[in-house]
Amino acid sequence: MATKKEGILPSGFRDVLPPQADYEAAVVARLMKHFQSAGYARVKPSLMEFETHHAVQTTGAAGGSDDNRLKLMDPVSNHLMLIRNDFTTQVARIARTSLAHHPRPLRLSYQGEALCAHGSVLNPARQYGQVGIERFGNDDANADIEVMILALEGLHALSIPEMTLDLNMPPLTQALFEHFEIAPDVAVPLRHALNSKDKTAIAQLSGKGAPTFQQLIEAAGDAEVSVTRLQSLSLPLPAKRPLEQFIETAERIIKSIKHASVVLDPLENHGFAYHSGVTFSYLTRVQGRELGRGGQYNASATTSSVQRLPTGTRRTSRAPQRLRSAGALDAEPAVGCSLFVDTLVDSCPLPIEKVL
Amino acid sequence: MILALPKGRILEDITSLLPRANIHPEDAFYDENSRQLRFTTNMPDVDIIRVRAFDVATFVAFGVAHLGIVGLDVLMEFDYPEIYVPLDLNVGRCRIVVAEPHTVARSDDPIHWSHVRVATKYPRLTQRHFVQRGVQVECIKLNGAVELATSLGLCERIVDLVSTGRTLKNNGLTEVEKIADVSSRLIINRAAWKTMPQAIAPLISQFEKATTAAKP
Structure with missing residues (x-):
């Protein structure tokens, strides 16, 4: 039995009481309605998966995601299974297997709870709600913009004030690392330095690439100014294409966006583990917090021949479930966006009647 | 702001x-x-x-x-x-260092450490430093006057900031390893x-x- 010292619940967990529980449900329902009316069909992924299946769903510039998932031994199969800490990889698996036969673009939405093995000092919560959308099929700027704007309109419908859309481009960093032959043991501290805009450390770590990295850091900021600065840069050949793609998406976003200011920061890669194109996050000035994030990635099927879930769990989606052999489809481009329910609830100024 | x-x-x-x-x-x-x-x-x-x-x-x-x-x-x-x-x-400007009493430093070579006990205001930084070196470390977190830890026998080594080195010297301590410039x-x-x-x-x-x- 837990003693008083340990508290009632494990650290990072909490009960949500009335009326907050109702409010949270209303915020989630409002967003799901918004996504579904735009053609994003709801899926409900299994809470648990086998470890081997989860790991290979998504690939991208930085490779592998941070291993912050809770693992358990499945007493039925004697294999390690894990509880999701993110819906994106799960929805990608569904899109690549059960829904592989559906015409593209395939638009899916989801909501539910995810679990981390560890909280952080800044955010100790280990259980958190996600609401989101994933779009499978094209990797053009249209797909990015559709997802970014749809999620932003959802946030705007909740009257969340003073929002900023932050755009990043992880493949650009990857291309520059390869071009400048950054050694693997330097890559980790250099990424850390780039993410904290630490010019001193960048100069020490990046060798002959230093001026290029510095210029890109200097060019980051308010979108309209930043686009001009980025256009004037002359990058090494392998980095030219990612930068052009980034600028193209940024310019189109600046033209079509209504409810948020835009910031460009091509080298930042805050928690984008598997993304292969433009990534983005929504911030609100009032809370100084992140409302959600997303981006482009490659969704791939698993390496195993048959997709299996731990016994007793099942996947519910609108399409008839059918097991199919993976590998029939190669990786496909996808764009997704997850919004964080806790931050939304804290940032939404509306009374519950207005949310519904 | x-x-x-x-x-x-x-x-x-x-x-x-x-x-x-x-x-x-x-x-x-x-x-x-x-x-x-x-x-x-x-x-x-x-x-x-x-x-x-x-x-x-x-x-x-x-x-x-x-x-x-x-x-x-x-x-x-x-x-x-x-x-x-x-x-x-x-x-x-200063640096963060590992220090130990002169008496210990005379016969001690940091290369041979496998386990150390360290008093410091910086337990996480210290832990990271020693893990990278492959040394097992036990940190005792103090909030100030770290130099006292060795003279009173709490442990043999400290990790602390040094600018001129005078405080270390006055407390009979020698810098044996630099962790970082600050x-x-x-x-x-x-x-x-x-x-x-x-x-x-x-x-x-x-x-x-x-x-x-x-x-x-």
């Missing part, structure tokens, strides 16, 4: 930097006996808070202070992902940088100019 500044060691260096960055705090800021915690400046939308160095990083990481000045030692200890470190202010950095909260670039960017360049002007 709120600028968080640390009490103690580096405050003096910083107070000479502020006017060069065109930030002039109200008089109470310079009065050491003042119990005031928040100070206005010549800039109507910039206020200063004066807190302990470790708390500067915490206030800025949580975004309640938008920018701050703090030593690299504190940043290494916390490693908050929400903090940008765009500028080395080139003040408050200087003060301008830090910015990530969300503040993203959501109000028009206000933050000019402040960074003000500090940049002040730092360049200070170089001999």
